[in-house]
Amino acid sequence: MNAQSARFVASILFAVGIIAVGLCPTIPAAEGKSTKAFRAGAAKSNITPPLGISMPGGMSDRKATHIHDELHARSLVLDDGKDKIAIVVCDAVALDGRMISRAKELIQKHTRIASDHVVIAATHSHSASATVSVFQSDADPDYLDWLVVRISDSVRRAVNNLRPARIGWGVGQEDRVIFNRRYFMKPGTMPPNPCGKTDDQVKMNPGVENPNVVKPAGPTDPALPVLAIQDPEGTPIAILANYTLHYVGGGRSGEISSDYFGIWADILEREWMAPAGEPKSPAVAILTNGCSGNINNVDVRKRREQPYPYHQMNQVARTVADETLRVLREIEYHDWVPLASRATTVELGVRKPSPEDVQEAQGILKKAGPELKGLAEIYARETVLMADRPEKVKAPIQALRIGEVGIVTFPGEAFVELGLEVKEKSPFPLTFCIDLSNNYLGYVPTAAAHEQGGYETWRARSSFLERNAAPAWVSTALDLLKQIHSSPKQD
Secondary structure, three states, X not given: OOHHHHHHHHHHHHHHHHHHHHHOOOOOOOOOOOOOOOEEEEEEEEOOOOOOOEEOOOOOOEEOOEEOOOOEEEEEEEEOOOOEEEEEEEOOOOOOHHHHHHHHHHHHHHHOOOHHHEEEEEOOOOOOXXXXXXXXXXXXXXXXXXXXXXHHHHHHHHHHOOEEOEEEEEEEEOOOOOEEOEEEEOOOOOOOOOOOOOOOOEEEOOOOOOOOEEEEOOOOOOEEEEEEEEOOOOOEEEEEXXXXXXXXXXXXXXXXXXXXXXXXXXXXXXXXOOOOOOOOOOOEEEEEEOOOOOEEOOOOOOOOOOOOOOHHHXXXXXXXXXXXXXXXXXXXXXXXXXXXXXXXXXXXXEOOOOHHHHHHHHHHHHHOOOOOOOHHHHHHHHHHHHOOOOOEEEEEEEEEEEOOEEEEEOOOEEOHHHHXXXXXHOOOOEEEEEOOEOOOOOEEOOHHHHHHOOHHHOOXXXXXXXXXXXXXXXXXXXXXXXXXXXXXXXX
16 A cells, blocks of 8 residues: 555544544543433423313312313423433323323323323312213213323423423422311211211311311321422423412302412413523423322311402412422522332222112112202212222322432322321432322322211212222332332433
8 A cells, every 4th residue: 555545544534533423422531431411391281171061179060161271281201311201280180090091102102201101190170170070070071082182292292392401309398378178076066977977087178167176187298399490501491399289279160270280380480480582492380289188278267268269279379389489599400310210000999889888879869859969969879880880990109210309199189198108208308299190099098087087088989999098009109219219220
């Protein structure tokens, strides 16, 4: 090979080397591993139903006559370079497991995010549309079909919005707007339950300034965990927070509303997440519901005057938003954190009625009119419907890891004690629970609460799991948290 040919070959090799360096990721000399990358994307899709749809939240059916504010499916997708997780929170009272399974199948098909890495939850707004059939409000199949697609679309849009991100977290405390809604009453003052008996030890929502109230039957959970996601330049992408409050209410009858969850999101998106100039992609605030099966916003000790409809929703949203903003100002961000998800199911028995119970209920319904009004009539219908339920059901329990944050999901209205126990025993420094996730299996009282009785324990489609469901849920959740906390994470 002459000198000219040698120089030509050398130049070709040099050029190839430059191209190779440009195409391959940089490998730090000290570590010998590829640089980690963390991305996030968020989106919200409108899921407002048509007027005339059934509305949940009571034992009698209501029809929507007006839209006070739009409902949304709010999605957050996180990507650590190896795993992706998606969290979707819908303005709905609850979500049926079959519908959720269909939505997860669509999400996996279009985004390749595995179903067991997706959480789909409801806020529990009582002024949304009936997305599960309870008492005398039935879900609209056409709306559910449409909702499945909208949930999937929300995640697809969040994936489309993925961009480099940083994440941080903190936790606040707000105890002024939450109350345990179950109360011990003075002897001889307990009203009859649906069976006509007065042997319950506690009453749910006994009425403001009721002189027969003795004390609350349980604790509250004032913690307000907050996760904040922004891009490397500091532009907000999303906020994911969690608060343990059933809902607020106080709107006009027949008006669709996202309750305080949506108002809180509007405040955060307006005051924290609205960048100057044109946003790179939508910034989304998402408030999830904690284990709030026995928690509400009613202080029975003093009467609350609401000067106009929605006043209380706005007041609570403002209070929780202010504490959220305080936490956000103190958050330190991480350029990369590991992600993980584990999911399993727990098989549980169903408290089915006996043949004698069903026969008695059928007799009550024969005497009732077309619209059921009293507790005996309403629960008689529930008894007949419960007779067709299977003997056992599978409850999906899921755990997520986002850096040093652990998240547990429960498929129903778990009592606050479940969330408090999970937080106390979790291996993570910060843990919270997202209730009403991946299915709806009604109220999940503690074993002690079952002994005390009260509305949340009365057998119906809103409360039907075996009495030992609570400890089974908690032990399973803690096992999953331990798995994702101790499992090695590869770059």
